[in-house]
Amino acid sequence: MDGTQTTGAQRRVLVVEDDQTITQAVAARLQAEGFLVRTAGDGPAAVEAARSWQPDLLVLDVMLPGYDGHEVCRRVQADRPVPVLMLTARDEETDLLVGLGVGADDYMTKPFSMRELAARVHVLLRRVERATSAAQSPRGAVIQLGDLEIDHAQRRVRVGGADVHLTPTEFELLVCLAQQPKAVLSREQLLAEVWDWADASGTRTVDSHVKALRRKIGADRIRTVHGVGYALETPSA
Structure with missing residues (x-):
């Protein structure tokens, strides 16, 4: 993980992906969009980063070493509610429903466009902001x-x-x-x-x-x- 520190109102995004090429591309795009980004390459590291860094959103791959993205999602959501955008290599409805069932908010199937991923992240965070003011x-x-x-x-x-x-x-x-x-x-x-x-x-x-x-x-x-x-x-x- 990098050592970026929070400044101002920047939102934190934790990217969890074991493919370094994808990780670097996603991180670069989100940083260009103005987000603070940290990365994790396996399940245990992701759960620890979510607990210690308190990100505003997770971009989470399903297939990970240690334990998979579904287990990461369960553990993170048990600690605190956080929006999750899941990445999956398989376009199968059962897999998508499992992801939604453990607390994911949205999903994208690989390969995906970085432009669409960034748009989805913005939408999820806007939804959280909308919910915060709902009371x-x-x-x-x-x-x-x-x-x-x-x-x-x-x-x-x-x-x-x-x-x-x-x-x-x-x-x-x-x-x-x-x-x-x-x-x-x-x-x-x-x-x-x-x-x-x-x-x-x-x-x-x-x-x-x-x-x-x-x-x-x-x-x-x-x-x-x-x-x-x-x-x-x-x-x-």
Whole structure:
């Protein structure tokens, strides 16, 4: 790892990747974007760096020596919530769902463009900033839909009185759907409102996050409207 120190309001990004060529390219691009960057090349080093350096975001490869990116994500999230952008060499839905299930907020499949990676990092950090100010906004009210309770100010979700752990992205997706219960929101709408993406190139990202969210709050709570998008179901009167 390098020895860069924090100055001013610069955001910290920890890049965890065992391929030095990729590590150097990602670090250089993020530094050019104004981020402070440290790197780690294996699982144990990543967990220790996350604990000691307290980064604002992790760019995390799935395949790592020591233990893999999924285990790193579990351990880091158990210590403190931090947005995670996972890098995977395989474009398989099962792998993506596992990553989302252990606390990743977004994922990219190799090979990827550095421009898109930088854009994803900016979007994730903007989402965290938006969440930090949510407690002071009118959206801070509790949304109650049957036994589903969403406390926007505290960023807590309960189903049947039991707490459900959601990633920042899953939480924003659920809030977006819950603000218009029963209304069908297109994938493009969700991309724009939750991910801040202006195009439809990430519709699979929406599908994968919806599947991960269903596993946590119940599959029957989110209705799929084929060819259109999704709607949050509400209890019948």
